[in-house]
Structures are given as C-alpha cells and as structure tokens.
Amino acid sequence: MPGKDSLYQDLRGEIAGMKVIDTHEHITSERSRLQGLESPFNLGYAGCDLCGAGASDEEARLAEEPSLDPMAAAQVFLKYYPHTRTTGYGRSMARTLRDVFGIDRLGEESFGELWEKIRTGIGPGSYSRWFRERYNIEAVILDVDNDDEYPDFFHHSLRHARYFIMVDNRDDLEELEWRSGCSIHSAAQLRDAMWSYLERLVESKKAVALKNNLAYNRSLSFERTTAADADRAFSLLFARKHQHHAGSWLKTQHRSWEEMAPLQNFLVHESVRFAEEHGLAYQLHTGLHAGYTNEIPGSRPGLLVNLFREYRKVRFVLFHGGFPYCREWGVLGKNFPNVYLDLCWMHIISPATCVQMLDEWLDYVPNNKILGFGGDLHLVESIHGHLEQARDNIARALAAKVARGDYDRKTAGEIAWNLLYRNPRKLYGLD
C-alpha cells in the first residue's frame, strides 16, 4: 500500500481539479470594489486574533474601525502580526498574500502596496474569472445585506429575518414598518410584516436559504412560545410613551434578553415555518464567533434539537463545524435526517482540528451530509488561502483513512467530490 504522503499528494492533486460549490460567502459586490471601497482589513480573519494576542481595548477599537484612522489601524495590525500570522487565520492570509499579491512578509511598506493592489485589483467582469476560472467554483451561496448585482452563479441566503426577530425598542419598530410597508401593533402583525418582507425578497432574489446568525446576540435555545406570551413581550416595546422631542434616551430604551426572548422565540419559529413553506434551507451559525468575548456556550449546536424535531421537513444547515463543539455537531448530522453539516470557516479556524475531526466525522456521519467548503469572506482574493487550506485538509483526512485501510483510494476521491460539490449542489437544488 502506498504511504500516507504519496496518498496525500495523489488525493490533493485530484481534489485540486474538482469543481466546488462555495456554500457561504459575504463577498463585496463588484460595484463596491470598482469604487475602491475595500481595504486589507477585510482580507480574512487575522484581525480577529488581535485581542487574543493582547491588543488593548483602545488598539482593538482602532483596528475595528480602520476607516477612522487607516494608518493607526495598520500599525496595530502590524504590531501583533508576528504573533497572529501563525494561527489558522494568519496562515490562510499569508498564503493569499504570497500567492495572490506576491507579498512574502507583511510590513509597513508592503501594507501600502497591498492596499493599492486591493483598491485597483477588480475590473468589470472580474468575478467570473476569479470564481469560475481561478477557483473552479461553480456556484456561490451569498450572505450579504446589500441589493447590489452579482453574477448569475451567485444564489442568496436571506439574513433579513434577524431585523424583525431582534426588535427591542420603538425606533426599531418604526424602522421595520418602513422596511416592510406594514403597520405593526402586535406580535402577530410583526410576524406578518417579517413574512411579507421575506416574500418580497424571495421573489426578487435567487434565494435558496434563510440565515439565522442570532448566536451572535443570544442563546440558540429557541423554545416554543405561545402567541400570547410573544404579545406580552411585544407590549414591553410600548412600555414608555414615545416622545419624539425628548432626549434620545427616552426614545431608545433597550430591553433585556429575558424580557424579549418570548417574542424572539416566536419569530424564530415563524422564520423556520417560512423556510418550510417556501422550500428554503435554514442555515444557522453555531459555535465560535468572529470577534471577542462572546459567550460560547449559548452557541452550542445541541441547543437546536427542538427545532430539528418539530420541523421535520426543513433542511437545517449547521455552520462552522460547531467549533469547539465539533463532536456534538457531528452527532446531530448523524442522528437527524434533516440536519446538514457545513464546514464553512472551519478549515481556517483550526486546520489541525478540521483534519482530525473530518477523520472522526466520516466514521459516524454519512458522507452525503457534510458540505466541504464555504469561505465566509469579504474579499474575493482571500478565498485563495482558505480554499487551498480546505483542499489540504480534506486530502489529509482522506489520505489517513486510506493509509489505515478504512477504505480504498477510489472511495476517498468519491467522498471528496461529495463534500465539495455533490452534497451542496443537491441540498440547495442547484442542478
């Protein structure tokens, strides 16, 4: 039997030639890129490691809002770069810097050069060349907030239910009335407004999924709630008289999560019902958050089980390997026919964990349930580092399987093909 290294090289070569469905991106539109609106700070997730590396609150603030003072942001970024460039995020970014931008080591001088290359790098029609020719990506599932045009191989995941679900004061409510064109005076009317707003989006965009990223705001425990309880929480939005000309502290009174949870839970269930009725998949952020100091236990994928049980016809897609709850995440894909596991972002959160877990997941999760790649990025150029890492990881895990005699080389190739192409294509109906 050939050794693990030669098996890896062989599989890696085959995987390099495989078409890919990219299941999750936040790619900036060509229009924004042509206007030069992007900067190196969106070139991946290395910025998310600044605080972990020890950046102070003040430094983090500078780095998080680079438009305020780009040079100060760059200095913070570079100060910690020797320590952040070795993480999964950092290595993916370094690969993009080297292979796409020809920059071996980021420093003050090359930072300016990089910025200029990003500002001027995209021309009309570039995205077809980047995705189709360079990356061999046939279709992209896009998660953005804008109404810009994208090439026809982009399909949408709608994240907009969040605005309705997270309403917490009178100003938000007025915003939603404006957004939906509906009057909203009860939980039921709020639900109807969300519903009709989403229906308009489904008609105008090529939508294949709804996206729920509430893990960033609250626990993923979405209990079933009666309409009466939801309405009681809704009434709290009116607890203070609305005074337009009083100080803004009177206008915007934020509610606690405990107070608003019954309304949020009611609307989450209604958003799942929307997915069911419109044949959309339902994507959920699980596990690690981008950014700092979030409470990870509230993002445990196991908290979602009641939804999987109740909405049997909905295809739930759990994101990000559920990291660090990877095994729990895998078990959900194994146990529930309507749960799919999406590795988007996971390949660079930790390449080592991803290889190890793929080896394990493939032991107990049927190979039609795992979606192999989603970049989760803003800049098209940065997909390079992430996609190459994903190809490495999948080849490594499968080479280990074949070397161990778990199955043959041909089966390993079939599995890679399922992960990267067949499974997402089928799940999202892209045939």
Ligand SMILES: [Zn+2]
């Ligand atoms: Zn994302």
